[in-house]
C-alpha cells in the first residue's frame with residue numbers, strides 16, 4: 001500500500017509551495033502520473049522516494065510513514081523497499097553488469113541468490129553481456145540494466161522518472177512492459193511519471209498534475 005496525504009513542497013527560491021493530489025494505491029495497483037513540463041512531476045517522485053522532505057503532509061509505504069524516519073532509517077528503508085529508475089542511467093562504470101547488480105544487493109542488505117540473478121538477467125535479455133563493463137554495453141542494454149537495478153532487491157515500490165521519453169514506439173512499449181512485468185513479479189507498486197502520452201493506454205490508474 002502506498003498513500004500520500006496533503007503533500008506540498010517548496011524549493012528555497014519559490015514563493016508558494018507546490019501542492020499534490022493525494023495518492024492511494026492498494027495492493028497490486030500501479031499509477032501513471034502525467035503533467036506538463038515544470039508542473040512538479042519529478043518533485044513528487046522524489047517526495048515519494050523520501051529524497052525530498054515535504055513542506056506539509058506525508059508519504060506512507062506499507063504502514064511506514066517515511067516522513068517520521070530519521071535520515072539513516074530513511075536511507076535504509078529506501079535501500080530495502082524502493083526501486084528508482086532515473087532518466088540518467090546510474091551504473092558503476094568500473095564494474096560489470098552482474099557486479100553492478102551484486103553491488104545493489106549488497107547496499108540493500110539483501111542476500112544474493114545466483115539463480116534469481118540469472119533469471120533477472122535472462123528476463124531482461126542481459127545474459128550475453130553480463131560480464132561486460134558498462135562502457136562495453138549498448139544504450140538499450142544500459143536502459144534494461146537500469147530496470148534490473150531498480151528491481152533486483154525486490155522493492156515494494158518502483159518509481160520511474162520519464163523512462164520512455166527518448167525511445168521510439170517499439171522500445172517505449174517494451175520498456176513499459178518490462179517495468180510492469182517486474183512490478184507484478186515482485187508484487188510491487190509501479191509509479192511512472194511522464195509527459196509521454198503514448199504510455200497512457202498501458203495504465204488503468206492515471207493522475208494528471
Ligand SMILES: Nc1ncnc2c1ncn2[C@@H]1O[C@H](COP(=O)(O)OP(=O)(O)OP(=O)(O)O)[C@@H](O)[C@H]1O
Pocket residue numbers: 011012013035036037038039040041042043044195
Ligand atoms: N532544485 C530546484 N530548486 C528550485 N526550483 C526547482 C528545483 N527543481 C525544480 N524546481 C522548480 O520546481 C518546479 C517543478 O519542477 P519539476 O522538476 O518537479 O517539474 P517536472 O514536472 O518534473 O518538469 P519536467 O517534465 O520538465 O522534468 C519547476 O517550476 C522547477 O523550475
